[in-house]
Amino acid sequence: MNRDLPRATARDLSAVTAAALLVLAAVLIGARIEDRHGTLRVGRPPLLADWAPHAGPGTPAALVVAAAVVAYGPSLAARLSWRPLLLTAWAASLAWTWSLALVDGWHRGVAEQLTTTHEYLRAVDRFRDIPAALRDFDAHILLGAPDNWPAHVAGHPPGATVTFVLLDRIGLGGGGWAGAFVITAGTTAAVAVLVAVGRLADETLARRAAPFLVLAPAAVWVGTSADGYFTAVAAWAVTLLALAVTGHRPALTGLGSGLLFGLTVHLSYGLTLFAVIGAAVLLLGTRRLRPLPYAAAGFLVVPAVFAALGFDWWEAYRLLVTRYHQGAGGVRPYGYWVWANLACTVLVTGPATVAGLRRAGGLLVGGRTPRPRTAAPRLALLAASALLALLIADLSGMSKAETERIWLPFAFWLLPAAALLPGPRAWLTAQAALALLLNHLLLTGW
Secondary structure (H helix, E strand, O other): OOOOOOHHHHHHHHHHHHHHHHHHHHHHHHHHHHHHHOOOOOOEOOEOEEEOOOOOOOHHHHHHHHHHHHHHHHHHHHHOOHHHHHHHHHHHHHHHHHHHHHHHOHHHHHHOOOOOOOOHHHHHHHHOOHHHHHHOHHHHOOOOOOOOOOHHHHOOOOHHHHHHHHHHHOOOOOHHHHHHHHHHHHOHHHHHHHHHHHHHOOHHHHHHHHHHHHOOOOHHHHOOOHHHHHHHHHHHHHHHHHHHHOOOOHHHHHHHHHHHHHHHOOOOHHHHHHHHHHHHHHHHOOOOOOOHHHHHHHHHHHHHHHHHOOOOHHHHHHHHHHHHHHOHHHOOOHHHHHHHHHHHHHHHHHHHHHHHHHHHHHHHHHOOOOOOOOHHHHHHHHHHHHHHHHHHHHHHOOOOOOHHHHOHHHHOOOHHHHHHOOOHHHHHHHHHHHHHHHHHHEEEOO
16 A cells, blocks of 8 residues: 555555455356356346446436536535535436436336336236235235236335336326336435435535435436335435434424335335434434424324235235245345345445445544534444444345345445545546446446
8 A cells, every 4th residue: 555645545445445356256256156056146246237338328428427526516515505505416416317327228228127027017007906906915925826926016015016006097107207207206315315414414524425425326226226216215214304303393304204214114125124224313313302203103104004905014024035035035145145235235335435434434433422422423323324224134134136226225325424535526536437337338137
């Protein structure tokens, strides 16, 4: 390591090097396992993707957006007033995500992504009578069941499918509208995280985080997987809780947070782990108890509605575990994926996040109180809670492969750790370069 580099920067680069070696090991070992045994069930380990260098109509736009955010993002984030900054971050995130999706063209990149064999839109016609479909939902989860649901429908609570059914009912049916909805909703996650960081840490760190939330490699999968939509719902649930526990209209924001948390656990079973992030928000809040009754009341609404309509969440999850082991989950080796999943996370969050998490870890290890009082350790604790939730998901054995999309909701809460880094333009360049390489060298599953 160059001795002229500041010690902290040298450690950052060492962490990034270690992460790169993890990715390389996942690629090389994964290719060997897949060639010999075919048990990984992904085309280009550790990602569900195929090697296919290409460019498309989104390529020029992606290059322009990347260059603009690198050149002007940090200064604009520091200079704009708060609300215009939030709108600008959303607009830039929309531009970045749309341009990356359109690298694969309109049909392959957007309109067809949610219409393939395993996706939600394949089941829309079976929800003409929503209450009847929910009452009968559990009977079609197992692979041996008659008319078993497509993989993603069976693998999630029906809130995800019902969302696309409702879009269809209001005239926004088909893959194009579904893809546009996912991108539009998913990109608001960047705004939600910014608001939460501003309330729980401080506005300065939120401003430093803004360009990293915009230019995240995660945008490759936000456009267009339904998990991008899940990411936004979960992010706003956390953000409303952050507003509530810091005294901003605690009754209203607490109730809203509870409603969205209730929806979150009816979009994906694994997102129950957002309770870990929620606990960190409560710890960081200045008024932790007042909004809790409102949040609890809100949380009960969505499960009550689904239960009243006939859906049994616990029974569905029990059957899902069985189906998971009937299918690819029973074939994919835990011994590989338990660490290769983390390589996927490196690719989703990028080198800046790795370096930022290293700094966050240093702040927490050096801290003396369980409830940090200054901004940087508070941000570090928030990011650490997301990392803990992700690690629990990893160790559970119910997340083997495809975590580049499945863990998007957790990944977005890791990204602000990059605000702890000096020299943001160099790190932003690395983030953009990784996203562009992934999107132009591979045809990803989403």
